[in-house]
Amino acid sequence: MARFGGDAVSVRVVPRSVALSGGFVVVIVAAGVATLTTGDYSIPAGDVVRALLGRADGGTDFVVNTLRLPRLVTGLLVGAALALSGAIFQSVSENVLGSPDILGFTTGSATGAVIVLLVLRGDATQATLGALVGGVATGAAVYLLAYRRGLAGTRLVLVGIATAALLNAVNSYLITRATLADAVTAQVWLIGSLNSRGWEQVRPLAVALVVLVPIGVYQGRRLAYLELGTDTAKALGVDVERCRLTLVVVAAALAATATAAAGPVGFVALTAPPLARWLTAAPSPPLVPTALVGAALVTVSDLAAQRLFAPTQLPVGVATAGIGGAYLAVLLVRQRRSA
DSSP: OOEESSOOEEEOOOHHHHHHHHHHHHHHHHHHHHHHHSSSSSOOOHHHHHHHTHHHHHHHHHIIIIHHHHHHEEEEEEEHHHHHHHHHHHHHHTTTTOOOHHHHHHHHHHHHOOOIIIOOOOHHHHHHHHHHHEEEEEEHHHHHHBBBSSSSSHHHHHHHHHHHHHHHHHHHHHHHOOHHHHHHHHHHHHOOHHHHHHHHHHHHHHHHEEEEEHHHHHHHHTTHHHHHHHHHHHHTOHHHHHHHHHHHHHHHHHHHHHHHHHHOOHHHHHHHHHHHHHHTOOOSOOHHHHHHHHHHHHHHHHHHHHHTTTTTEEEEEHHHHHHHHHHHHHHHHHHHHHH
């Protein structure tokens, strides 16, 4: 570990975290190259570069810049947002299950989108807005219900699980009352998919991350103190409740914007933070490596979903669910052995 800077600004550099981040950047670049060059219409890497520079023919430019690149960028941003949200929630709740998909935040976003699609008869753009509103509203409701003279992690998890179960019931009811075509549309969205994603999904997601990530990283320096317990954090000078509220708002907004862009891509927020912490051996959540792990997880999963079952393209949520299920199984085995 090395420190750089003067008295006013101090930057800590952990070689293991830097090496891990570099490794996942390589994974992301490799997956990105494979995504842009392979598929039903294979494109040489040189033509992809020319398309990115605006010098390719019309057909290549359309495939690269209109079909494949927005999908790739959306997956990167969604993975990073969900991973950061999961890291914050797991640290605040002091529970490895404290991720936005377990706590009901992504389910709330899904409920907002389903209401727009099936009840209000809105289009895809309006469903995105509904997902954002639903996620934020669910986050506010869970926080208020869990707050009792402070925010206890166990209570937050229990309230979130109950809220997720209730919202899942609402989603199921709405789908059973819809027509077959509308039900299929809603169900595909509920799985989580990057199919047909364009720049209209990338722009608001990128703006949200530009605003939220710096706040989360700045407040994330206090996550290690929060994990020591409320009393210890207060003794170290941390305004615990205000810090927790800020972090919960940031994490809920990250989960809501990611879900609004791609649907509820499951288990990324659950698996990426523990994996990053295990690989870096960090005592507190390493937010930058965590974001890279999440981005790599979604990008590689989407590439596998596209190519392994071609010509059928599975939603990315199917692939991440398989990874998440395996992680939960490993977690249960470890808990059993430790008990």
